[in-house]
Ligand SMILES: Nc1ncnc2c1ncn2[C@@H]1O[C@H](COP(=O)(O)OP(=O)(O)OP(=O)(O)O)[C@@H](O)[C@H]1O
């Protein structure tokens with residue numbers, strides 16, 4: 001089964017979408033559209049009648065909704081249904097609600113057991129920077145966190161900041177697939193692109209393809225190759 005990314009052009013680069021129930025890493029520099037794409041993914045899920053968990057520590061729910069409010073893909077309406085659960089790990093209330101999912105201390109185990117017990121279909125973690133805050137940031141901790149999420153039945157998108165496109169992190173190796181959003185600064189302007197770096201079991205288009213921000217969110221033109229100079 002394939003799950004839509006919420007962006008039609010990207011789905012076609014993926015031969016129909018993301019294989020369900022696997023974990024994916026979404027990477028890119030600041031402002032490249034990671035949160036926007038994750039929000040389109042979430043909106044698609046809720047429209048489809050699925051249950052979603054959105055984990056963050058960057059922002060409040062209101063800030064997220066506000067940031068997405070100038071797009072018309074319907075994020076606010078989708079997330080105001082009870083199919084949407086928002087967890088900001090810096091908030092005491094969120095951490096308390098997580099605490100009831102297991103006596104074991106440790107974010108990774110609790111989060112995985114919450115996803116299993118609540119039977120979320122799709123999960124977004126925005127972003128892996130939150131791991132530095134709650135773990136000692138070692139590869140073992142990251143491995144533990146990612147492995148815990150992989151053992152659930154949810155389709156998971158893990159947002160991973162990355163400014164150096166060659167500096168792969170642990171989560172890129174552990175993920176079933178890796179999608180990159182690129183920003184090329186050239187001639188005083190910015191060219192945007194999307195690239196599927198890996199997708200196990202899928203015949204993918206690995207070239208960098210054209211991305212534009214429209215009023216309806218990210219739009220991918222799979223027929224247009226982006227060639228950075
Ligand atoms: N209609 C719009 N509404 C909101 N942002 C828009 C819109 N059109 C273009 N953008 C641009 O989208 C960018 C933000 O994208 P987004 O927040 O998804 O990036 P990100 O990769 O998550 O960034 P960060 O690493 O800072 O979290 C902004 O720089 C903004 O200028």
Ligand SMILES: [Mg+2]
Pocket residue numbers: 034035036126
């Ligand atoms: Mg973001």
